[in-house]
Amino acid sequence: MKQYENVTIFNHPLIQHKVAILRDERTTMKEFRELVEEITTLMVFEAFKDVPTKTVKVKTPLEETEQTMVVDNAVTIVPILRAGMGMVNGVHTLFPTARVGHIGLYRDEETLEPHEYYCKLPDGIENSIAILLDPMLATGGSAVAAIDFLKKRGCKEIRLMNIIGVPEGVKAVAEAHPDVKVYISTLDRALNNVGYIVPGLGDAGDRLFGTK
DSSP states (O other), X not given: OOOOTTEEEOOOHHHHHHHHHHHOTTOOHHHHHHHHHHHHHHHHHHHTTTOOEEEEEEEOSSOEEXXXXXXXXXXXXXXXXXGGGGGHHHHHTTOTTOEEOEEEEEEOTTTOOEEEEEEEOOTTGGGSEEEEEOSEXXXXXXXXXXXXXXXXXXXXXXXXXXXXXXXXXXXXXHHHOTTSEEXXXXXXXXXXXXSOEESSOSOHHHHHHTOO
């Protein structure tokens, strides 16, 4: 696959260990949900080493000192419904006060093109880093559409986080939005003839919420 400057594929052994269990068809809904959150937290830890910070004064039991803290409202979480909801708690583990917006997109089963059906974003999102979440980066159509919408709302810094992607999706996002940083824990082989990632893990939304 062509290398893109704005795309990071993680090769962390702890992430890969959890992805292996995530793929397993025997993994229960509860385990699947917990693994998605854990993988997301590990990804966010690596991807936000440059989060905006400020210097504050803290009084310890011994003396006053200066300490670095994350800027208030530095990030806003934006899951793509519905599977992206499974990643929200993983981000909140590290950014517990982050506000959450939602973008609802569905994929036409014949054309595979995304269609928007819902969007609600917090006021002032344009002044923070928008973390766009979706477990799977398949054709890339939904991600590109969601990024387009965030940019129309004035978002200047957007980061896309996916647990599993394929070269087709990476290419679509990287070339449509070279200014958006993309973080993927694992790159799979390709899409099958109905647009599913292989080997993949099945439908992430169904496995998160126990639907078919």
